[in-house]
Amino acid sequence: MPAFPAFPAFPVFPILLMVALALPSNAVLAATDKPRPNILLIVADDLGFSDLGSYGGDIHTPSLDDLARQGVQMTNMYATPTCSVTRSMLMSGTDNHLVGLGTMAEALQPFQRGKPGYEGYLNQQSYSIAELLQVGGYRTLMVGKWHLGLEIGQGPDARGFAQSFSLLEGGATHFKPASVDPARIEQVHYRENGKAVQVPDDFYSTDFYTDKLLSYLRRSNTDQQPFFAYAAYTSPHWPLQAPQEYLDKYRGRFDQGYDSVRVARIGRMKALGLIAAEQIPALPLPVSQQLPGWQQLTPAQRKVEARKMEIYAAMVDNLDHNIGRLVAYLRESGQYDNTLIVFISDNGAAGENHTAFYPPGPRTDNSYANLGKPGSQIDYGLRWAEVSAAPFRLFKGTTAEGGISVPAIVKLPKSLPHRALENRVERGVARVDDLAPTFLEVAGIATPQAPDKHPITGRSMLPMLTGIGKASVRNSLAGELFGNAYYREGNLKLLGMRPQVGLGQAAQKPVWQLFDLSVDRGEINDLAQAQPQTVERLKQAWLRYAHEVGVVFPGS
Numbered sequence: 001m002p003a004f005p006a007f008p009a010f011p012v013f014p015i016l017l018m019v020a021l022a023l024p025s026n027a028v029l030a031a032t033d034k035p036r037p038n039i040l041l042i043v044a045d046d047l048g049f050s051d052l053g054s055y056g057g058d059i060h061t062p063s064l065d066d067l068a069r070q071g072v073q074m075t076n077m078y079a080t081p082t083c084s085v086t087r088s089m090l091m092s093g094t095d096n097h098l099v100g101l102g103t104m105a106e107a108l109q110p111f112q113r114g115k116p117g118y119e120g121y122l123n124q125q126s127y128s129i130a131e132l133l134q135v136g137g138y139r140t141l142m143v144g145k146w147h148l149g150l151e152i153g154q155g156p157d158a159r160g161f162a163q164s165f166s167l168l169e170g171g172a173t174h175f176k177p178a179s180v181d182p183a184r185i186e187q188v189h190y191r192e193n194g195k196a197v198q199v200p201d202d203f204y205s206t207d208f209y210t211d212k213l214l215s216y217l218r219r220s221n222t223d224q225q226p227f228f229a230y231a232a233y234t235s236p237h238w239p240l241q242a243p244q245e246y247l248d249k250y251r252g253r254f255d256q257g258y259d260s261v262r263v264a265r266i267g268r269m270k271a272l273g274l275i276a277a278e279q280i281p282a283l284p285l286p287v288s289q290q291l292p293g294w295q296q297l298t299p300a301q302r303k304v305e306a307r308k309m310e311i312y313a314a315m316v317d318n319l320d321h322n323i324g325r326l327v328a329y330l331r332e333s334g335q336y337d338n339t340l341i342v343f344i345s346d347n348g349a350a351g352e353n354h355t356a357f358y359p360p361g362p363r364t365d366n367s368y369a370n371l372g373k374p375g376s377q378i379d380y381g382l383r384w385a386e387v388s389a390a391p392f393r394l395f396k397g398t399t400a401e402g403g404i405s406v407p408a409i410v411k412l413p414k415s416l417p418h419r420a421l422e423n424r425v426e427r428g429v430a431r432v433d434d435l436a437p438t439f440l441e442v443a444g445i446a447t448p449q450a451p452d453k454h455p456i457t458g459r460s461m462l463p464m465l466t467g468i469g470k471a472s473v474r475n476s477l478a479g480e481l482f483g484n485a486y487y488r489e490g491n492l493k494l495l496g497m498r499p500q501v502g503l504g505q506a507a508q509k510p511v512w513q514l515f516d517l518s519v520d521r522g523e524i525n526d527l528a529q530a531q532p533q534t535v536e537r538l539k540q541a542w543l544r545y546a547h548e549v550g551v552v553f554p555g556s
Contacts, residue, residue: 036226037413038339039133039439040330042323043090043230045083045145045171045237046396047407048349048388050262051316055407056269056390058253058261059313063324064343068409071341072424072465075274077408078431079347081397081481083170084147086346086432087232091148091159092126093436093456096481097549099126101148103481106170106357115552121149122159125454129436130160133228136445141216142166143209144232150189157194163220165192165212167205167234171358174234174241174315175374176203183361183377185239185354204243206235206315210322214329221333228439231326235319238354238379242314242372249317250310257294257302259284261309262387269391273425275521281391282402282522284383291382304368308380309387311372337414340442342435345406351385351395393523398497399479399486401521410465416442418466426464429474429488433458438465478545485510487542491518494538512539 051057054068079086080096088101096102097117103109105120112118122128130140142156142164149155149168156164168189176199177186190197199208213231220227254261262284269275287293297305323343330336358377360366365375385395389402396403408430412418437460440447447456463469477488485496496510514527514535528535 034415035224035338036137036444037415037442038226038330038335039138039228039442040326040339040341041090041228041230041435041439042326042341042343043087043144043232044319044343044345045232045234046347046350047236047316047319047345048385048390048395049345049392049402049405049407050265050269050390051236051349051388052320052407054272054409055274056265056267056272058265059316059320060249061316061320063320063327064409067323067327067341067343067411071409071411072426073274074408074410074426074428074430076427076429077344077406078404078429078477079345079406080432080479081347081399081403081484083145083237083346085481087146087148088122088126089431089433089458090435091122091128091130092454093129093433093458094126094454095433095457095479095549097551098454099123102550102552104170105150107482109554111554112552115550117550118552121151121154125452127436127448127450127453127456128159129439130156130228130230132160132436132440132445132448133443134160134162136440136443137225138443139220139225139227140230141213141220141227142230142232143213143216144205144230145170145234146232152194155191155194157191161230163193163216165197165209166190166232171237172205172234173239173374173377174205176201178361178363178375181362183358183364185358185377186361204241206233206319206322207243209233210325214325217329217333221335226443228443231323233319233322236312236315238350239377240308240311240315240372240380241374241376242311242318244373246314246318247311247372250313252306253313254306254309255302257306258383258387259294262390265387265390275391276519278519279391280520280522280524282386282389282393283524284386293383304371305381305383307368307371308378309384311378312380312384312388314372339411340413340416340439341409341411343407343409344432344435345408347396348392348398348403348405349385349388349395350379351382352379352397353381354379391522397482397484399481399484399495400497401493401517401523404479404486405521410461412465413442416462416466417468419468428464429477430461430464431458431474431477434461434474438462476541478542480546480551483510485542485546487538487545488517489538489541491516492534492538493517493523494535494542495523496539496542514538 054065100119100123102118142161146166172188392402394400394402487494
């Protein structure tokens with residue numbers, strides 16, 4: 001078995017072809033007296049684990065908190081370290097290295113180009129849950145961030161969505177992009193049903209995407225088909241921008257600084273029963289000249305830092321408001337009780353310095369008075385990302401718990417038998433590739449088996465969520481991105497990361513660590529030296545996984 005290789009530093013058919021999908025003849029199960037449930041999938045972008053009120057946060061999120069009270073709140077849901085990679089697994093139900101996003105398209109390295117599974121878009125060897133649900137009789141609707149292909153034939157209109165309004169790229173200004181001297185973050189493409197469109201002058205991403213999805217839902221509410229709606233919001237992804245009416249709502253809320261906010265959130269998590277009292281939270285990164293703590297900042301610097309978090313909170317608050325609008329529509333139209341609602345973040349909190357890849361334009365205005373408004377272009381940095389990621393370690397781009405553990409809330413339709421759910425915390429392990437098979441089971445559609453497609457390898461979460469039947473336990477999970485690896489077996493997690501990832505010059509080889517997540521989700525107590533045989537066994541298991549899914553190493 002080859003050793004784990006050295007990695008260079010990374011910057012961080014149409015559905016009419018039913019034969020090609022090779023659905024079994026019994027794909028749509030026998031009809032019952034009850035209509036099949038609708039499915040609403042809501043994905044937030046770069047939302048941290050502790051940002052919602054129901055997860056111990058200090059941001060006003062009543063809509064999502066209400067869904068959490070009525071449904072299942074998950075504490076061991078995994079995504080991948082970054083957005084497009086998660087979306088490829090979410091859409092296909094299988095490993096990202098097989099379906100085209102072995103790495104982000106923006107981060108493809110020369111030795112990966114042209115290799116299977118590294119096409120940079122959702123490839124044709126993958127299933128699309130939208131295609132499968134459309135063939136199975138669902139109306140398929142999508143708004144927001146696609147990030148699974150830029151070219152004709154790669155957008156949502158080509159992968160099973162009957163109606164879609166999409167941002168093709170992975171990020172954009174939340175207001176209407178400037179037409180004169182646009183910054184790079186404003187040089188983006190919007191498509192409606194595959195055709196290029198412009199956004200209106202009063203565009204704000206979260207508000208607009210909600211308006212558009214509501215228009216699709218209302219327009220198609222005259223037939224008897226169930227719907228699959230995918231709301232892929234770009235909030236609270238950088239750049240931090242919020243509507244004017246939200247900008248002052250959190251003034252002064254974060255003046256006490258990073259550590260105080262983080263400690264308070266962890267305390268609320270324990271009080272809510274989301275983490276056990278004996279769980280060890282992660283330690284903040286060491287204070288340095290490059291990464292000062294709150295006490296090392298001047299009053300002027302603290303003012304700016306607090307303002308960044310105020311704007312971030314405003315974005316999350318506005319996101320929750322718009323999710324509330326979707327829920328209100330479902331209630332008003334009589335569809336709420338028969339709708340499966342899944343809310344999830346696409347990865348952990350984002351601590352990267354985006355200006356390294358998206359430099360300001362000639363008209364960018366990052367003056368204090370303009371922060372959060374059109375023309376500003378800021379992120380909230382590593383220290384606030386540590387707060388959002390609490391109680392976990394590190395953040396987006398890494399395979400540490402803070403990079404891949406995400407908040408997830410599921411509200412089940414009443415038509416599905418289930419045990420009492422109110423305020424239920426689910427500690428079972430699941431991952432985003434489990435969503436596609438879950439949706440298929442809810443829809444009564446058999447899992448497809450086509451020789452030219454990578455099989456769906458995720459597992460339906462329905463037994464876990466309903467408490468009825470034997471849950472398919474996730475005893476092991478494996479993943480890799482940017483040369484960072486992990487392998488989870490039960491509560492043991494083998495973590496292989498390049499030192500200082502995201503913080504400067506990265507080393508070439510990963511350092512292997514071993515953690516017992518039953519007591520150490522903060523990944524503080526490394527057991528590698530005490531259990532070398534376990535480390536070697538799990539490393540070999542990871543290498544077998546890497547071979548099976550085609551992880552591409554330098555020189556391979």
